Amino acid sequence: MRHTFECEGGKRQMGATDAEIDSPKASKLVSEDGMPTMTGECANQGNGTRTPRAVNGQSSSKRDNGSPGRETHHRRTRSRPTLPASTGPSPDQQSSHEEERERSVQEGVPGDISPDMLYKHLIDRFPARNSEIKQLLGFFGEQTDLMLPLFIYGGASTGKTSIILNALRMMNRPFAYASCRSSHTPRILFESILNQLTKHTRSSSNNFGSSKKCDKLSDFLGLLCDACHAAALEKAGAISKGSTCPLKKSGTEKVDVDKFPKPVIYLIFDNVDLLLDWSGGLRLISALMRLSEFTGMENLGLIFISSLGPDAFFSGTGMLEPIPIYMRDYTDDDLYQILLKKKPKGELYSSFLSAVLKPFSRVTRRVTELSEALERLFQKYIEPVRRGIVKPDEQGKRKLFSLIQPHITSALHQTSSFLISAHSPQVNVQKRPYGDYADLGFQLSLCSKYLLISAFICSRNPATLDATLFDSTGGRSKKRRRSSQTAVDKKEMDMQEKLLKGPGTFPLERLLAIFSCISADFSDDEEEAELALMDHCIGVKVSSDVLMQISTLINANLLYKGSSDPFEGAPRYRCNASEELIQMVSRSINFPLSRYLYRL
Numbered sequence: 001m002r003h004t005f006e007c008e009g010g011k012r013q014m015g016a017t018d019a020e021i022d023s024p025k026a027s028k029l030v031s032e033d034g035m036p037t038m039t040g041e042c043a044n045q046g047n048g049t050r051t052p053r054a055v056n057g058q059s060s061s062k063r064d065n066g067s068p069g070r071e072t073h074h075r076r077t078r079s080r081p082t083l084p085a086s087t088g089p090s091p092d093q094q095s096s097h098e099e100e101r102e103r104s105v106q107e108g109v110p111g112d113i114s115p116d117m118l119y120k121h122l123i124d125r126f127p128a129r130n131s132e133i134k135q136l137l138g139f140f141g142e143q144t145d146l147m148l149p150l151f152i153y154g155g156a157s158t159g160k161t162s163i164i165l166n167a168l169r170m171m172n173r174p175f176a177y178a179s180c181r182s183s184h185t186p187r188i189l190f191e192s193i194l195n196q197l198t199k200h201t202r203s204s205s206n207n208f209g210s211s212k213k214c215d216k217l218s219d220f221l222g223l224l225c226d227a228c229h230a231a232a233l234e235k236a237g238a239i240s241k242g243s244t245c246p247l248k249k250s251g252t253e254k255v256d257v258d259k260f261p262k263p264v265i266y267l268i269f270d271n272v273d274l275l276l277d278w279s280g281g282l283r284l285i286s287a288l289m290r291l292s293e294f295t296g297m298e299n300l301g302l303i304f305i306s307s308l309g310p311d312a313f314f315s316g317t318g319m320l321e322p323i324p325i326y327m328r329d330y331t332d333d334d335l336y337q338i339l340l341k342k343k344p345k346g347e348l349y350s351s352f353l354s355a356v357l358k359p360f361s362r363v364t365r366r367v368t369e370l371s372e373a374l375e376r377l378f379q380k381y382i383e384p385v386r387r388g389i390v391k392p393d394e395q396g397k398r399k400l401f402s403l404i405q406p407h408i409t410s411a412l413h414q415t416s417s418f419l420i421s422a423h424s425p426q427v428n429v430q431k432r433p434y435g436d437y438a439d440l441g442f443q444l445s446l447c448s449k450y451l452l453i454s455a456f457i458c459s460r461n462p463a464t465l466d467a468t469l470f471d472s473t474g475g476r477s478k479k480r481r482r483s484s485q486t487a488v489d490k491k492e493m494d495m496q497e498k499l500l501k502g503p504g505t506f507p508l509e510r511l512l513a514i515f516s517c518i519s520a521d522f523s524d525d526e527e528e529a530e531l532a533l534m535d536h537c538i539g540v541k542v543s544s545d546v547l548m549q550i551s552t553l554i555n556a557n558l559l560y561k562g563s564s565d566p567f568e569g570a571p572r573y574r575c576n577a578s579e580e581l582i583q584m585v586s587r588s589i590n591f592p593l594s595r596y597l598y599r600l
C-alpha cells in the first residue's frame, strides 16, 4: 500500500500522557501559542533503508565513545507548556502520585539537544541511574531505528516511568502512554492510546468521549494501524520540514511516504504487572507484546513497565521475551544523592540527610514519600536557623541535630502509619478518626494478625531477650531483676539509639518461633477453628499457608522483606507497622502486647 501526506508540521504535541489527553484542561497543554509543539527535524537516513537495532542496545549507526548517540540532524528549540497543577476530574483521572510524576516529566525540557547533552541532562535529573539511562538511549537510537520491545522492571518509585517519559520527550519522539493503574479495563487502555495518537482531547464538547469506541483487541489492532499511520505521517511531515531532508516539499505537495523510513511510534504500557490480575490479562499482554506482528507495523517501539520481573509473565509460556532492563533499588547513598539534588544550595540539608536518612529509608525507599516525610522534619530542623537562634556553622549543625533528635521517632511513627494506611486499602486508617480505631474491622486473618504482632515484637525487641520473654513452652517468664541506676541509664540510651535506628530486621526463623509462642496461649471459642488451623500450620513443617500470609503482609507493605544477606544467605524481614497500628490489632484479638514488649 502506498501512502501520501502533506508536508505540514503537526499542530499539536505528540506523546501526551493519559492525564494530559484525557483531562478537560488538556487542550491548554497542546499549543498555547497556536504553534506546533513538534520540532522540525530531518532524518539522517533519507534513502529509505531501515536500521534495525542490535540487541545490545547499540544502534548500527556509529556512536561517540561513552555517549549514547551521535548528533546527525538539526533540532529547533521549542519551549514546552507545563502541566496544570490540577488536571481536573476526568474518567481516567490518575492518582496524585502519577500526577506528580507527570509534572516532573514536564520539567524544563531543552529543545535543541545533542545525544551527549541529552545523556548529561538525564543523568543530572536522575542521579544513580547512569548505566540504565545509557542502556536505554542506546536502544532508542535514531528516530527511524527499529526497536525490539523493551521490558523495564524494578521496585516502586525507582524512576522507571519518569526516565522513559523524560527521555522520549526530550528526544521529541512520538509516543502514547497508558498506565494499567489508571486505565483499568482493556477498553480504557485501548482508547487512551488511540486518543493520544489521534490527538483527541476528551472535553465537555465531545461529552468526554474517546475518539473511537474500542473494547476488543481485534478492533484495537485495526484502529491502531490508522492512528499510528496518522501519527507517523505527522512526524514525517515535521521531519520533512528540515532543510536538508530529501522529504522536503513545498506547500501542500504530496509526498510518497513509503519511499522514506517511517519514524518509530513508541507505545508505553505502564504498571503491566496489574494485568496479571485482570481476567485474560496474560493473554492481553502477550498480544500487546506482538503488536508489531499483528498490525504489520515494524515501526512500533513497544515499552512495557512493570514492578515484577519478566519471569512473572513469560516463564514457561514459550513467548519471545522482550529485552529486559532492570532498575535496581536505590541504596542509601543513591537516595542521599537524589534527595540532595532536589534541594539546590542544600548544605544544611546535606547534614540533615546524613543524620536522618538511614532510619527513614528503612520505613520507605520511595523517593517521593521520603522527600515528603523528610521535608516536614527539615522545616523543624532549620527553624532555629530561621529564627536566628542557631548559626548554620559546624557547631550550629551539632546543636540542630540535638534539637531535632526528640522529633525523629515521632516523625518516623507518623510516616510509617501514614504509609501503611496509604499502601494497604484493607487497613484504611487515615479515613477514620483515632477514636474509631477499636471499631475497625480488620480484613486480616487471625493468623496474619498474630504474624504481624510477632513481626513487630521481633523488630522492636533485641533478639537476646527472646529467651527471657518466651520460655520453651510458649509461656512468659515473670522474673524481673532490679537494675542499678547506671544499668537503667545504659538501657535507656540503648533503647533511644534503637528507636532512632528504626525497626530492626530479623530472620524468618525468629518470626516463626515467636509466632508459635504467642499464638499458643491465646484463643477463645470463636477463634478455635482458625487457631486449630494455625496450630496445624506451625508444626514442625511450616505450611505454605503461613508463608502465604507472610507474603500478603509483605504485599500490603506491613512487612518488609530485604534482599538476602550475603553471609546468612537468607533474606531478613522488618515490621513496617507503627506501634499504634499494632496496638489496634492486638486490641482486636485481646492480645496483651505490652507484656511482650521490651520497655524500661
Ligand SMILES: Nc1ncnc2c1ncn2[C@@H]1O[C@H](COP(=O)(O)OP(=O)(O)OP(=O)(O)O)[C@@H](O)[C@H]1O
Residues within 6 Å of the ligand: 100, 101, 104, 125, 126, 127, 128, 129, 154, 155, 156, 157, 158, 159, 160, 161, 162, 163, 271, 306, 307, 338, 367, 368
Ligand atoms: N534517580 C532519580 N532521581 C530523581 N528522582 C527520581 C529518581 N528515581 C525516581 N525519582 C522520582 O520518584 C518519583 C517516582 O518515579 P517513577 O514514577 O518514575 O517511578 P516508577 O519506578 O515508575 O514507580 P512505580 O513502579 O510506582 O510506577 C518521581 O517523582 C521521580 O521523579
